[in-house]
Amino acid sequence: MEENNNKLFNPLIKTLIFSGSVVISGVLCSAFVTEITDNGIVMWGNFYKVTSFWLIAVFLIVVFIYNSRLYKEEKKIEKFYNEVYCSAFMKSELLPAIAEYYKQEIQKGNLGQLKEAKSVFKDLME
Structure with missing residues (x-):
């Protein structure tokens, strides 16, 4: 449709x-x-x-x-011509999926993923 x-x-x-x-x-x-x-x-x-x-x-x-x-x-x-709006839209769509991925990895015992997750989130927030 x-x-x-x-x-x-x-x-x-x-x-x-x-x-x-x-x-x-x-x-x-x-x-x-x-x-x-x-x-x-x-x-x-x-x-x-x-x-x-x-x-x-x-x-x-x-x-x-x-x-x-x-x-x-x-x-x-x-x-979408507005860069701030695009950035906010991208973050709103990506952050939940990224958070869920790292949550599952850390729950599996991959604690090294915590440091990587912090880095990814920090990069996204810039």
Whole structure:
């Protein structure tokens, strides 16, 4: 599921979706104006009665949902441009696994691992 979501955020796919949405919105808006025009007069009072209005509404909701997901994904990626955040993220992911490894080694009686563990943790904290 995660892999499929990432495909939607591929630059080529984003460009194709944007281009397609421009074409679709143009066609829908033209259809809308055509449907509410009677003998060259735009009948704004009929806007909610035509199908194209509701298609535009659904289309806007779909575009909004896609763009809000795109925004959230880009905000997540943006965090990794920050070196401090990356370092903290790496430590939060690695430290528990490293601690568990050395805990098991020391429990097996490999007390020499304690000194190595201290060195590894010290290096990670710099």
